[in-house]
Amino acid sequence: MASTSCSVGGEVAGETGLALAKSSLPPPRPKSPPPYPDLYGKRREAARVQMLEREIGFLEGEIKFVEGLQPSSRCCKELSDFVVANSDPMIPAQRKSRRHCRFWKWLCFPCLSVASFCCCCRPECSCHLRKPKCCNSTCCSCVGSKCCNGSCCSNSCCCPKPSCPKCLSCPSCSCFLGCCCSCPDLCCCIPTCFRSCSRPSCLNKKSSCCSCNCKIKWSSCFKCPKLRLCCCFCNCKNTCSNPCCLAF
């Protein structure tokens, strides 16, 4: 076997050979294996780069496509025209007085008892349906975070705008109306998850508190829906009573 440069007792032994001390040879200290090229890792990296460069091409094409697009008002008009032009069996329409339940009309029958429900296709039916919720009074002041919206108290969140301080628990405000505070960069997660852990709303995905540290480890019976949301536990040897705690 051809000799390679290797270290035996700290000395190089070549083909010519070297005289070695007869006594007190140090124990062998094998070197780490030579750094072979990580072909698999390189190929994966090359594939990822290729994907990104392809994505760049697609995005450039998409930007050119968007340049020639019609504004959203045209789409809104098309949609509105379609809706108005088509009849809808589920909508109370303004037409001549006639019963119109289509083939479901035979399901409608008069109330047989107070306890029974009925389909009010007939005028003598009186269905005891609860009225939709609404404020009865014209609200002039709103309690807490609710705002006035005409004659009703809106459920919109009207909390002040300034940026949120660091929070340990998730803020309850949402930002869709632009009036609420948000913590886009802050991790507002429950640090450890238990069986009934709720989904952390953390946007900072790098934060460690976005993962569930399950007390009971998942033994890979199934991959749970939205796995990152909850701690699923299942012992494959036994029938799972509830393999996926949140979605199910």
Next chain:
Amino acid sequence: MSVSELKERHAVATETVNSLRDKLRQRRLQLLDTDVAKYSAAQGRSPVKFGATDLVCCRTLLGHTGKVYSLDWTPERNRIVSASQDGRLIVWNALTSQKTHAIKLPCAWVMTCAFSPNGQTVACGGLDSVCSIFSLSSTADKDGTVPVSRTLSGHRGYVSCCQYVPNEDAHLITSSGDQTCVLWDVTTGLKTSVFGGEFQSGHTGDVLSVSISGSNPNWFISGSCDTTACLWDTRAASRAVRTFHGHEGDVNTVKFFPDGYRFGTGSDDGTCRLYDLRTGHQLQVYHQAHGDGENLPVTSIAFSASGRLLFAGYANNNTCYVWDTLLGEVVLDLGELQDSHKNRISCLGMSADGSALCTGSWDSNLKIWAFGGHRRVT
């Protein structure tokens, strides 16, 4: 090229992709000169008004002993198939409430079910990562077990949703927790096309829902945990035709608008959104804040026949808002009507002719809702 050079190229490419995405987002924002609600209000559209007894629960389908997760109507003949945590598929006659089939599933953890266009087979999928096909003409044994006529296996994650291609009993599309959608040939049990995946341009999170266009069955929409919806053309699986951004949470449900050129979505961020297929514009956001200020995830949606109404089930007790899609307002809450569900509404489906809505709930029941009022001259 060395690994370090590749990594450098990767970093540069990532930077370029992010910059282009931002530029694209800005360009799109400039084109959003209005939304559907503002446009309709400017046009003077009258609001939809429901009387107290206009929309009623006409039927309650009793039989499941666990949470109902999914339902689907036949295109004709008014039958419904439902899937439940009790590990069974039940086929119902929606008019009589009778059960015509109760199929015990080999894997109880079912998440989705679908009727074939001819109504002769049903498909289901779930945590076992396969889509199972059952023929309704097969004979069940004494336990109610019907033999699986075909197993579509190949996904590497749970099957979250399945739908047959309209008018094609031999093809269906599944979505999966493995971040892909697959078009299957049911006859052979083989994959025809895979949409997305590790080295293809597609979703980067679990795919939770699919909806196939009724007017152009080559198109379908998928919704994913990566907060986006994607439009796919089954003839070109290499990448999504368009990706729709906007949501801030998992997109749990997607459904085509009746005209076939728009679609709706429902998300964990508590909003439903309406998008235009051809332009990619986000046309409307439907959001109703709740009393405690938290966003209630949207679990399922359905459009009425004209598209004027959007039914949306939420992940709380039994809320099911009926949205006026043109004016962007909630006009009714099915959860507040008499005989409403007692628990979360997990699935919705409109009958083929648009005259009845079926809801499935964690209370183990299904309910059918129809218009029961008069149509008056005002």
